[in-house]
Amino acid sequence: DVNAMQWISLAVVSSRGGHGALSTAMHAHYRAFSTATRRHTVMHAWVIDKYGDNSVLRFTKNASFPIIDYPNEVIVKVHAAGLNPIDINMRGGYGAATLKMKRDPLNIKRTDSEFPLILGRDVSGVIMECGLDVSYFKPGDEVWAAVPPWKQGSLAEFVVLSANEVSHKPKSLSHVEAACMPYVASTAWSVLVNTGGLNKDNCAKKRILILGGSGGVGTFAIQLLKSWGAHVTVTCSQNAEHLVRGIGADDVVDYTARPVEKTLKSLENFDLILDSIGGETESWALSLLKPWCGAKYVTLVTPFLRNTDQLGLADGMMRSGVTIATKALKHLTKGVHYRWGFFAPSGSALDEICELVDAGKIRPVLQEQFAFPRVPRAFQKVEGGHARGKTVVTVARVQGE
Numbered sequence: 001d002v003n004a005m006q007w008i009s010l011a012v013v014s015s016r017g018g019h020g021a022l023s024t025a026m027h028a029h030y031r032a033f034s035t036a037t038r039r040h041t042v043m044h045a046w047v048i049d050k051y052g053d054n055s056v057l058r059f060t061k062n063a064s065f066p067i068i069d070y071p072n073e074v075i076v077k078v079h080a081a082g083l084n085p086i087d088i089n090m091r092g093g094y095g096a097a098t099l100k101m102k103r104d105p106l107n108i109k110r111t112d113s114e115f116p117l118i119l120g121r122d123v124s125g126v127i128m129e130c131g132l133d134v135s136y137f138k139p140g141d142e143v144w145a146a147v148p149p150w151k152q153g154s155l156a157e158f159v160v161l162s163a164n165e166v167s168h169k170p171k172s173l174s175h176v177e178a179a180c181m182p183y184v185a186s187t188a189w190s191v192l193v194n195t196g197g198l199n200k201d202n203c204a205k206k207r208i209l210i211l212g213g214s215g216g217v218g219t220f221a222i223q224l225l226k227s228w229g230a231h232v233t234v235t236c237s238q239n240a241e242h243l244v245r246g247i248g249a250d251d252v253v254d255y256t257a258r259p260v261e262k263t264l265k266s267l268e269n270f271d272l273i274l275d276s277i278g279g280e281t282e283s284w285a286l287s288l289l290k291p292w293c294g295a296k297y298v299t300l301v302t303p304f305l306r307n308t309d310q311l312g313l314a315d316g317m318m319r320s321g322v323t324i325a326t327k328a329l330k331h332l333t334k335g336v337h338y339r340w341g342f343f344a345p346s347g348s349a350l351d352e353i354c355e356l357v358d359a360g361k362i363r364p365v366l367q368e369q370f371a372f373p374r375v376p377r378a379f380q381k382v383e384g385g386h387a388r389g390k391t392v393v394t395v396a397r398v399q400g401e
């Protein structure tokens with residue numbers, strides 16, 4: 001698009017003015033510059049204008065071009081975008097109350113609503129433009145990132161992110177391969193490191209159980225934990241055993257040959273359980289932990305966003321607070337820790353993961369890739385469940401991919 005390209009080149013020139021803190025006057029000027037030109041700048045994107053089923057996905061050539069509002073932001077040209085279950089859930093309105101509150105007030109003010117909303121949480125691409133405070137990246141750098149759910153997503157030609165959410169992409173991966181990882185990697189990192197207290201130096205003698213080993217989070221977490229020397233047991237369907245063993249799982253339990261808890265109970269107890277399944281797993285999983293040893297159960301399936309959707313922000317957060325406190329206390333009396341785990345964006349975590357990837361210790365598990373015009377088919381695929389790794393959409397065509 002000619003307008004977009006003109007805007008990009010103008011913006012790139014203006015943002016090369018230097019680094020360091022942006023004065024208020026300069027910032028105001030910069031914002032005014034961006035806002036004034038926005039009306040004439042558009043890009044291709046898949047958007048939704050209301051929540052619903054797959055039919056709400058709409059392709060447009062006129063989506064608003066992203067704007068650098070803060071000096072620490074970068075605009076990334078998207079080469080590949082990965083899909084996650086949260087995209088399916090958000091398409092249906094999941095988390096709308098909380099995410100709307102978290103969205104940048106500048107954006108909400110501009111449009112008065114979250115629509116048109118762009119989904120897509122993983123991005124691999126190339127830096128197009130940097131804010132004045134950005135020194136770690138420069139235009140042309142190949143990067144990967146997980147786009148937080150409260151920001152416009154990656155199913156578009158361009159996406160704007162804070163520089164601290166972005167990381168240099170592993171050199172050993174193509175854009176499509178790189179787009180398999182950031183969201184599940186950032187989630188696994190947040191859950192295992194920040195919530196679970198694990199790291200590369202304390203895993204050697206630890207026994208970890210992953211409930212749900214064959215999907216996006218599971219296939220990444222297995223590899224991260226194995227690279228840190230942990231012993232990893234996973235549950236999955238029988239037809240996923242080959243996949244999870246191939247990426248390092250030590251013990252594999254087929255959850256379809258019920259009762260799975262009985263089989264797991266016959267194994268030595270665990271130091272940490274990562275639960276990506278939820279529901280009734282909570283009723284038996286905590287009894288598999290080593291008691292009074294600081295062992296933790298961390299679940300990714302929490303009622304946090306559902307509560308705020310149903311009860312509103314204040315009451316929903318109150319309900320979540322009471323639920324987590326009650327459960328944590330109940331399990332503490334039995335000598336184990338109960339925790340909720342959440343995705344957290346982190347460029348520095350992706351930097352560390354990049355090293356593991358380039359060292360050949362973690363590889364992408366790409367199940368299927370779709371061209372940009374086939375985004376609704378990609379959503380159907382993810383919505384169908386039974387993931388074996390990741391689903392990725394190619395946005396920009398790259399030679400050799």
Ligand SMILES: NC(=O)c1ccc[n+]([C@@H]2O[C@H](COP(=O)([O-])OP(=O)(O)OC[C@H]3O[C@@H](n4cnc5c(N)ncnc54)[C@H](OP(=O)(O)O)[C@@H]3O)[C@@H](O)[C@H]2O)c1
Nearest residue numbers: 085187212214215216217235237255276300342343386387
């Ligand atoms: N809290 C957060 O911030 C956060 C962040 C990321 C993800 N999540 C949640 O974490 C969950 C996993 O995410 P994901 O990206 O890994 O999903 P995914 O890619 O769709 O994978 C789910 C996997 O679980 C398997 N599975 C289904 N039922 C199972 C069971 N009872 N036991 C063992 N495996 C089972 C599925 O295969 P089969 O059905 O063929 O067995 C599939 O391979 C999702 O619910 C997601 O919403 C939460």
